[in-house]
Amino acid sequence: QAQGDVEAGKAKSATCVACHGNDGNSPADMYPKIAGQHASYIEKQLLEFKAAATGGVGRANAIMGGMVMPLSEQDMADLAAYYASISVTPVAVPEEVIEQGAALYQGGDMERGITACIACHGPRGEGLESAKFPRLSGQHPAYIKAQLELFRSGERDNDPNGMMRDIATKLTDQDIEILSQYVAGL
Numbered sequence: 001q002a003q004g005d006v007e008a009g010k011a012k013s014a015t016c017v018a019c020h021g022n023d024g025n026s027p028a029d030m031y032p033k034i035a036g037q038h039a040s041y042i043e044k045q046l047l048e049f050k051a052a053a054t055g056g057v058g059r060a061n062a063i064m065g066g067m068v069m070p071l072s073e074q075d076m077a078d079l080a081a082y083y084a085s086i087s088v089t090p091v092a093v094p095e096e097v098i099e100q101g102a103a104l105y106q107g108g109d110m111e112r113g114i115t116a117c118i119a120c121h122g123p124r125g126e127g128l129e130s131a132k133f134p135r136l137s138g139q140h141p142a143y144i145k146a147q148l149e150l151f152r153s154g155e156r157d158n159d160p161n162g163m164m165r166d167i168a169t170k171l172t173d174q175d176i177e178i179l180s181q182y183v184a185g186l
């Protein structure tokens, strides 16, 4: 794996600004924040957008598929190092989702076979760099919701061993609504 360089990544990030914002904290909530995300996870996503765009197995997305086309593996590693080095801006959790959100996030649901999110995404939604588990805290709720729906429908299927797919297929619309607002504020 290529070693990323923060300064080189910053220099290569000009084309990302239009959607992900000046510092990776995208102002529009249909675009994910990438600031503060783990470098290992960012790099994996960039590689997989390219894999899908070139006819292989990966993460299919028309916009990002185009964006990653000209990027080398070194570019991806540099961009990942740069965005990982910036802090993500916090999101406030609406009071009314805290109780149900915390119950599902921390405890899962044994009866419905839902593994607790905390097992992989951590007590503060911080994820885990070494395992490529993404940070969720600070992310736009609208983007989180969209991704949970994509995992559930199977349109996003680049999660290792179908971990997210397996969980998302057991989530109701209401679970997704609550979780997406709750985890953003962890």
Ligand code: HEM
Binding pocket: 013, 015, 016, 017, 018, 019, 020, 030, 031, 032, 033, 034, 037, 042, 045, 046, 060, 061, 063, 064, 067, 079, 134, 146
């Ligand atoms: C998603 C990086 C340019 C639109 C992502 C993700 C990364 C990323 C790492 C995945 C985030 C996650 O999984 O949490 C970059 C980099 C760029 C770039 C490094 C510059 C080289 C752009 C531009 C646009 C854009 C210019 C808009 C025209 C999107 C969208 C998604 C996304 C819509 C979500 C895709 C989905 O729903 O699966 N980007 N991006 N990106 N990016 Fe970019």
Ligand code: HEM
Binding pocket: 032, 044, 104, 105, 114, 115, 116, 117, 118, 119, 120, 121, 132, 133, 134, 135, 136, 144, 145, 147, 148, 158, 159, 160, 163, 164, 167, 179, 183
């Ligand atoms: C990705 C939420 C449980 C492992 C994601 C993403 C979301 C999410 C929103 C996409 C992040 C992004 O695009 O930036 C949740 C919620 C959970 C849960 C709400 C509980 C209901 C778990 C568990 C595991 C796990 C238990 C481990 C067994 C992963 C992995 C990815 C991921 C590996 C990245 C997939 C990839 O590489 O593309 N999760 N998650 N998640 N989650 Fe979870």
